[in-house]
Amino acid sequence: MKTIDALLAEGVAGKRVFVRADLNVPLDGTTITDDGRIRAVLPTVKALADAGARVVVASHLGRPKGAPDPAYSLAPAASRLGELLGTAVAFATDTVGESATSTVAGLGDGDVAVIENLRFNAGETAKDPAERGAFADQLAALADAYVGDGFGAVHRAHASTVDLPARLPHYAGYLIATEVGVLKRLTEDVKRPYVVALGGAKVSDKLAVIDQLLGKADRLLIGGGMAYTFLKAKGYEIGTSLLQEDQVPVVAEYLRRAEESCVELVLPVDVLVADGFPDLKTKAPAHPTAVAADAIPADQQGLDIGPESRKLYASKLADAATVFWNGPMGVFEHPDYAEGTKAVAQALIDSPGFTVVGGGDSAAAVRILGFDEQAFGHISTGGGASLEYLEGKTLPGLAALED
Ligand SMILES: Nc1ncnc2c1ncn2[C@@H]1O[C@H](COP(=O)(O)OP(=O)(O)O)[C@@H](O)[C@H]1O
Numbered sequence: 001m002k003t004i005d006a007l008l009a010e011g012v013a014g015k016r017v018f019v020r021a022d023l024n025v026p027l028d029g030t031t032i033t034d035d036g037r038i039r040a041v042l043p044t045v046k047a048l049a050d051a052g053a054r055v056v057v058a059s060h061l062g063r064p065k066g067a068p069d070p071a072y073s074l075a076p077a078a079s080r081l082g083e084l085l086g087t088a089v090a091f092a093t094d095t096v097g098e099s100a101t102s103t104v105a106g107l108g109d110g111d112v113a114v115i116e117n118l119r120f121n122a123g124e125t126a127k128d129p130a131e132r133g134a135f136a137d138q139l140a141a142l143a144d145a146y147v148g149d150g151f152g153a154v155h156r157a158h159a160s161t162v163d164l165p166a167r168l169p170h171y172a173g174y175l176i177a178t179e180v181g182v183l184k185r186l187t188e189d190v191k192r193p194y195v196v197a198l199g200g201a202k203v204s205d206k207l208a209v210i211d212q213l214l215g216k217a218d219r220l221l222i223g224g225g226m227a228y229t230f231l232k233a234k235g236y237e238i239g240t241s242l243l244q245e246d247q248v249p250v251v252a253e254y255l256r257r258a259e260e261s262c263v264e265l266v267l268p269v270d271v272l273v274a275d276g277f278p279d280l281k282t283k284a285p286a287h288p289t290a291v292a293a294d295a296i297p298a299d300q301q302g303l304d305i306g307p308e309s310r311k312l313y314a315s316k317l318a319d320a321a322t323v324f325w326n327g328p329m330g331v332f333e334h335p336d337y338a339e340g341t342k343a344v345a346q347a348l349i350d351s352p353g354f355t356v357v358g359g360g361d362s363a364a365a366v367r368i369l370g371f372d373e374q375a376f377g378h379i380s381t382g383g384g385a386s387l388e389y390l391e392g393k394t395l396p397g398l399a400a401l402e403d
């Protein structure tokens with residue numbers, strides 16, 4: 001894999017360099033609540049701009065449905081990138097249309113532009129390779145070289161992560177190099193006990209990784225929205241909690257295999273419930289109650305792990321030599337449901353082992369909840385991406401950067 005240093009050595013002055021970043025930041029309206037993913041790509045963007053490249057930064061944000069949707073605009077991320085760089089950053093209001101073409105044509109050496117959300121074009125995520133390829137052809141017309149630095153999206157086989165680098169000289173950026181370097185420590189000669197904590201809301205995406213993790217980790221702690229499919233598989237009532245119904249038999253099999261292979265699969269013993277999802281805008285008090293995990297009322301929704309589970313999870317992390325954590329334990333964006341995530345973050349800090357936190361929301365959670373980033377071994381910008389890396393899968397966005 002050639003890195004950005006090779007591109008810089010070849011000389012980039014006057015060249016248009018396409019940087020596929022992951023600027024999928026959490027937003028409250030148009031306010032960015034955590035800019036970690038933007039800061040993470042700065043070394044790459046700065047190095048290219050300082051060397052006189054005309055830098056075209058691109059990313060997805062959220063999951064719009066293949067058409068423009070103002071709620072998912074990258075405009076706030078573009079302005080924040082400009083603030084962090086201390087220079088004006090141009091913003092194209094489309095991906096490959098008139099605005100993108102003229103914005104890129106208007107760049108001088110050392111200038112930076114951001115184009116609009118790649119997922120506003122259906123070609124970005126299309127299953128049909130021809131449709132993806134057609135979009136990639138249009139993106140390729142905007143650049144002379146490609147730098148892959150969106151680590152959080154390298155597990156996606158999308159036009160900008162796979163088809164575009166096939167059309168341009170391609171290089172790995174600094175963030176990808178760092179992320180892969182650190183995650184290698186968790187795959188080669190991992191120190192034990194190795195504990196993996198999983199939570200969050202992308203349940204369908206992330207349940208599959210448990211299949212592999214059962215053969216790799218010594219202990220699996222399950223929280224967040226992920227936990228309720230497990231509780232359901234145990235035969236418990238889970239009320240209106242997040243459920244991946246079609247995966248219940250698969251999860252039941254995970255429970256059986258864990259027992260057989262002596263992997264500790266730890267589920268919440270109690271949870272915080274309420275009669276609905278909290279208002280994240282007003283943060284109005286949600287008045288949750290703590291109930292035993294096997295006593296969730298039918299009309300209630302589980303939104304965080306409970307106080308007994310906090311203690312249990314902390315104790316299961318206390319002797320870990322290696323920890324990987326992806327996915328908040330609850331709806332941490334609301335103060336009434338942040339305690340589970342706080343307890344796990346604190347347990348990682350207190351753990352003597354090498355600790356890695358991965359995922360857009362998990363990384364944002366530890367910073368928003370006031371933890372010191374330096375207290376963790378590594379904070380990865382990718383949740384699904386790092387999990388799939390740990391599974392030993394070939395990540396399409398990394399494979400596409402190979403020579
Ligand atoms: N019990 C729950 N029910 C619904 N959503 C939850 C629950 N627990 C956590 N979440 C949500 O999960 C989201 C993060 O999930 P995910 O995207 O999978 O994590 P990451 O970005 O770290 O990989 C947060 O926005 C949080 O509010």
Ligand SMILES: O=C(OP(=O)(O)O)[C@H](O)COP(=O)(O)O
Pocket residue numbers: 022024062063152153156202358359360361381382383384385
């Ligand atoms: O936020 C992301 O992943 P993560 O929540 O697993 O960290 C990435 O930006 C990928 O987004 P996607 O899961 O919509 O493809």
